[in-house]
Amino acid sequence: MKNTKEYMAEWRANNKDRIKGYTKAYNTKHREAKNARIRERMTQRSINGICKHCNTPRLPHSKNFCEKHYFACVAARLGDGSVEMAEALRKKWHDQKGICPYTNQQMLLGLDSSLDHILPVSKYPELKMDINNLEWITTSLNKAKGNMTKEEFMVMLKQLLIHIFNNG
Numbered sequence: 471m472k473n474t475k476e477y478m479a480e481w482r483a484n485n486k487d488r489i490k491g492y493t494k495a496y497n498t499k500h501r502e503a504k505n506a507r508i509r510e511r512m513t514q515r516s517i518n519g520i521c522k523h524c525n526t527p528r529l530p531h532s533k534n535f536c537e538k539h540y541f542a543c544v545a546a547r548l549g550d551g552s553v554e555m556a557e558a559l560r561k562k563w564h565d566q567k568g569i570c571p572y573t574n575q576q577m578l579l580g581l582d583s584s585l586d587h588i589l590p591v592s593k594y595p596e597l598k599m600d601i602n603n604l605e606w607i608t609t610s611l612n613k614a615k616g617n618m619t620k621e622e623f624m625v626m627l628k629q630l631l632i633h634i635f636n637n638g
């Protein structure tokens with residue numbers, strides 16, 4: 471006479487594929503439940519003005535993040551999501567006091583602030599993550615600057631001004 475334990479062991483040995491299927495289904499089901507909980511928490515945080523990644527209030531102009539996670543997000547997009555890079559970007563922002571070096575305007579973090587490569591990545595890929603090649607400038611200006619170096623952009627702006635000045 472087999473005892474229960476032996477019977478169970480035999481059943482498991484004969485039903486390996488079936489068990490694998492159950493396990494997979496269980497994991498899938500619970501992964502979805504877990505993802506749903508995370509989504510729900512993010513929605514709640516969004517409604518309550520809380521950062522997506524922590525329990526800190528969001529920046530006034532950021533849809534998703536507190537200051538810390540805003541810089542972490544920018545660092546990650548840059549391709550170096552390290553804490554050191556995020557901190558270096560935060561320091562740069564505060565060193566600039568949030569002032570755009572081109573317009574002298576106060577930028578609002580998460581609204582019209584963007585990280586510019588002084589020497590563009592298209593021409594100087596090796597300087598992509600060099601903190602000395604980065605500065606915070608107004609988003610619209612960053613778009614206008616495009617693939618120009620800061621120097622090229624300044625020359626263009628001066629030509630534009632001279633033209634406007636001479637032609638009223």
Ligand SMILES: [Zn+2]
Pocket residue numbers: 521522523524525526535536537538539
């Ligand atoms: Zn946060």
